[in-house]
Amino acid sequence: MGIKKQLGMGVITAALGLTLVSGGTYAYFSSSETTNNTFAAGTLDLAVEPTTLIEVDSLKPGDSITRNFELQNSGSLNINKVLLETDYSVTDAEGDNTGDFGEHIQVEFLYNADQLNEVIYETTLAELSNMEPEAVNEEVFIPALGEDGLEADTADDLVVKFNFVDSGEEQNQFQGDSLNLEWTFNAQQTAGGDQ
Structure with missing residues (x-):
């Protein structure tokens, strides 16, 4: 075989090899699938009913006021x-106060309307205002609501009793005084986990 023929055969063999390699590179089986995924955040929605617990005039030492209120979780997550x-x-x-009127207002958190004598926690407004919110949760809401808190789309009734403590001494300095109480309830979710 001549050199021209050998070179020609080499070029044809190389071209055939390239054709097979390039043809093999693009020939394959395939399959695909698309998934649609949604992430939606849950909600915490704590409400208190009624929003005004007490409006009392003419309070005197020894008086008590008992009020019911409801904590509502209208959200989709447990509190x-x-x-x-x-x-x-x-x-x-x-203008003659030498003491804090809040020290003379005793607060009793009670279990429910049927057990008005069973006190969960007792303190004064002055002491309650100095407590950390975590401590109030431990002393009041864990005993009242339980370790699991307030489940989504549920409500729980609570009772609070306010007593104008009669100290047994003259308390004239508080005559005509008024006290404006503001309670702010904040809800925290349960811990996250695998879904």
Whole structure:
């Protein structure tokens, strides 16, 4: 075989090899599938009914006021903790107060309307306003709501009793005074986990 023929055969063999290699590179089986995924965040929605617990005039030492209120979780997530912040201000009618009116208002958190004598936690407004919200949750809401808190789309009734403590001594400095109490309820979710 001549050199021209050998070179020609080499070029044809190389071209055939390239054709097979390039043809093999693009020939394959395939399959595909598309998934549609959705991520939606849950909601915490804590409400308190009624929003005004007490409006009382002419309170005197020894008086007590008992009120029911309802904590509602209208959200889609369970509430693990209810944190209560207490703030109050006193308007001194005569300008003669030497003491804090909040120290003379005792607060009793009670289990429910049927067991008004069973106290969960007792303190004064002055002490309650200085408590950390986590401590209030441990002392009041864990005993009242349980370790699991307030489940989604449920409500729980709570009872609070306010007592104007009769100290057994003259308390004239508080005559005509008024106290404005503000409670702020904050909800925290349960811990996240595998879904």
